[in-house]
Amino acid sequence: MKGFGVLGLLLPVLLGWASSHPVRGRKSFNKLLLISFDGFRWNYDQDVDTPNMDRLAQEGVKAKYLTPPFVTMTSPSHFTTISGRWIEDHGVIHNMMFNTETGWKYSFKTTQNKTEWWDNGVLPLWITAQRQGRKTASFHYPGGGAKYKGEAVQRSLVESYSHPDSNETEWRENIDIVMDWFTKEDFDFVTLYYGEPDNVGHKYGPETENRKVIIQQIDRTIGYLVEAIERHSLTERLNVIVTSDHGMTTVKKKPNVTEILLTNYVKFRDLVKFHIVDYGGFGMLLPKPGQTEALYQALKNAHPHLYVYKKEDFPERFHFAKHERVLPILLYADSGYNINAQLIIYFNKGDHGFDNVHMDMKTIFRAFGPDFKKNHLAEPFDSIHIYPLMCKLLGVTPEPHNGSLAVTQEMLVDSYDQQQGAEMQRAALQKTALGLGIVTGILAVLFVTIVTYTAIHRKKISTLWPTQRPSPSCFPSTAPGKAGPAYVS
Numbered sequence: 038m039k040g041f042g043v044l045g046l047l048l049p050v051l052l053g054w055a056s057s058h059p060v061r062g063r064k065s066f067n068k069l070l071l072i073s074f075d076g077f078r079w080n081y082d083q084d085v086d087t088p089n090m091d092r093l094a095q096e097g098v099k100a101k102y103l104t105p106p107f108v109t110m111t112s113p114s115h116f117t118t119i120s121g122r123w124i125e126d127h128g129v130i131h132n133m134m135f136n137t138e139t140g141w142k143y144s145f146k147t148t149q150n151k152t153e154w155w156d157n158g159v160l161p162l163w164i165t166a167q168r169q170g171r172k173t174a175s176f177h178y179p180g181g182g183a184k185y186k187g188e189a190v191q192r193s194l195v196e197s198y199s200h201p202d203s204n205e206t207e208w209r210e211n212i213d214i215v216m217d218w219f220t221k222e223d224f225d226f227v228t229l230y231y232g233e234p235d236n237v238g239h240k241y242g243p244e245t246e247n248r249k250v251i252i253q254q255i256d257r258t259i260g261y262l263v264e265a266i267e268r269h270s271l272t273e274r275l276n277v278i279v280t281s282d283h284g285m286t287t288v289k290k291k292p293n294v295t296e297i298l299l300t301n302y303v304k305f306r307d308l309v310k311f312h313i314v315d316y317g318g319f320g321m322l323l324p325k326p327g328q329t330e331a332l333y334q335a336l337k338n339a340h341p342h343l344y345v346y347k348k349e350d351f352p353e354r355f356h357f358a359k360h361e362r363v364l365p366i367l368l369y370a371d372s373g374y375n376i377n378a379q380l381i382i383y384f385n386k387g388d389h390g391f392d393n394v395h396m397d398m399k400t401i402f403r404a405f406g407p408d409f410k411k412n413h414l415a416e417p418f419d420s421i422h423i424y425p426l427m428c429k430l431l432g433v434t435p436e437p438h439n440g441s442l443a444v445t446q447e448m449l450v451d452s453y454d455q456q457q458g459a460e461m462q463r464a465a466l467q468k469t470a471l472g473l474g475i476v477t478g479i480l481a482v483l484f485v486t487i488v489t490y491t492a493i494h495r496k497k498i499s500t501l502w503p504t505q506r507p508s509p510s511c512f513p514s515t516a517p518g519k520a521g522p523a524y525v526s
């Protein structure tokens with residue numbers, strides 16, 4: 038009966054070992070780099086030579102265009118990409134953080150460090166991935182500098198106030214830094230942000246030579262990226278998504294058009310307690326107490342290219358107005374019409390923030406790497422669907438979100454079947470390991486029993502196996518499966 042005792046001890050060990058040691062080797066997912074070039078309109082590469090982007094389209098996936106969420110603005114849109122939630126859910130409703138009591142407005146850059154602007158209960162992918170054992174980093178990506186439920190992104194660089202937007206040497210250095218994060222420090226997911234071509238688009242306008250020049254700089258940078266990936270032997274291990282947050286359109290000015298100047302229609306002093314306008318084609322107003330209706334009526338039909346809504350009537354399709362931060366009166370304008378309050382202080386030649394149905398607000402989506410199809414032209418889609426795709430690539434279980442993997446899944450190399458196959462193969466290996474483990478265990482127990490029996494009856498049968506004893510360490514090392522093939526997805 039002693040033998041069953043040993044079996045009882047051995048079996049759990051063998052079973053446990055077989056199930057807790059799926060085959061060792063490479064991780065079951067590849068690394069992921071998300072790059073955003075701010076304000077890259079969907080067709081910016083069509084009137085300028087971009088050999089590297091063209092090559093990427095052949096070696097990876099290109100969507101005809103990408104639709105950003107409304108409001109088509111940097112921080113709100115980037116946070117939708119990284120969280121898969123509509124803006125009314127994630128609460129980052131503007132580039133500027135504001136306080137309607139004090140009247141304070143904080144700029145895009147100042148807001149980057151302000152956790153209270155970003156952390157509204159929706160977790161960005163960095164945090165979700167970290168919680169599931171991935172190592173993540175953010176390089177200048179909007180929202181990467183905040184803490185979420187007390188948790189910071191493991192590595193985070195926030196753009197300084199004096200950061201030069203278009204220094205090509207610095208752009209390359211940033212790529213080198215990110216490559217080192219992947220190779221030397223084994224980061225799994227990195228987001229990298231560049232402030233161009235947005236700056237040039239605002240300053241000179243999208244239909245200019247300046248914009249073409251910056252697009253060529255971006256194209257060279259993408260070429261450098263591909264080279265750096267090869268140099269770091271990451272080609273087979275790194276997926277890359279290149280995208281952006283919105284497009285850009287030329288601002289319409291007088292005398293060609295009648296500009297929108299709100300003070301022509303309302304007395305701010307009497308009706309408006311706080312406003313956030315003079316910021317492209319979108320604005321919000323907080324009426325003075327009891328003045329909501331008066332303000333609404335005064336603006337409703339004021340200008341043929343201005344749309345005015347009470348918060349509760351704002352079109353659902355924007356998925357924007359439900360958040361508590363959204364002010365009671367919302368304004369948006371036809372493409373190219375900036376909304377000005379009391380003075381036309383707005384000198385931008387190009388702008389965004391307009392309705393996301395306008396083609397000028399559409400942006401880019403490109404992707405390449407081991408899990409993406411080659412030479413695949415995808416139909417246009419909403420940027421909200423990037424999140425579930427990234428979760429899939431990283432093997433991370435997503436948070437509740439508004440995207441759908443079904444939209445983007447077809448970009449992947451028959452991944453679904455392949456990964457299912459790999460799962461089945463692994464399960465089969467585990468079963469084999471388990472079966473062989475049990476057999477080995479039983480044999481070992483028999484062996485021990487016989488040896489014990491022999492030892493006890495040594496005097497009677499003194500010639501059977503006089504000196505050999507099983508070595509305890511031989512059990513694990515004979516269990517199969519350990520040296521099985523590495524799991525490669």
Ligand SMILES: *[C@@H]1O[C@H](CO)[C@@H](O)[C@H](O)[C@H]1NC(C)=O
Pocket residue numbers: 146147149150182195196197198
């Ligand atoms: C953000 O915080 C870091 C660390 O405190 C600081 O070095 C950096 O200057 C801040 N950046 C901005 C834009 O406020």
Ligand SMILES: *[C@@H]1O[C@H](CO)[C@@H](O)[C@H](O)[C@H]1NC(C)=O
Pocket residue numbers: 201204205206207210
């Ligand atoms: C561009 O960046 C490089 C590397 O950071 C730096 O050495 C150089 O001075 C910068 N050039 C300009 C014009 O700022």
Ligand SMILES: *[C@@H]1O[C@H](CO)[C@@H](O)[C@H](O)[C@H]1NC(C)=O
Pocket residue numbers: 288289290291292293
């Ligand atoms: C007015 O429109 C013309 C023709 O589209 C354009 O060339 C010109 O730059 C515009 N002027 C302004 C001030 O926007």
Ligand SMILES: *[C@@H]1O[C@H](CO)[C@@H](O)[C@H](O)[C@H]1NC(C)=O
Pocket residue numbers: 122123126356437438439
């Ligand atoms: C977006 O997703 C969240 C979380 O699942 C859900 O509560 C919300 O209703 C969704 N929004 C829309 C417009 O479907």
Ligand SMILES: [Zn+2]
Pocket residue numbers: 075076110111112235282283
């Ligand atoms: Zn932007």
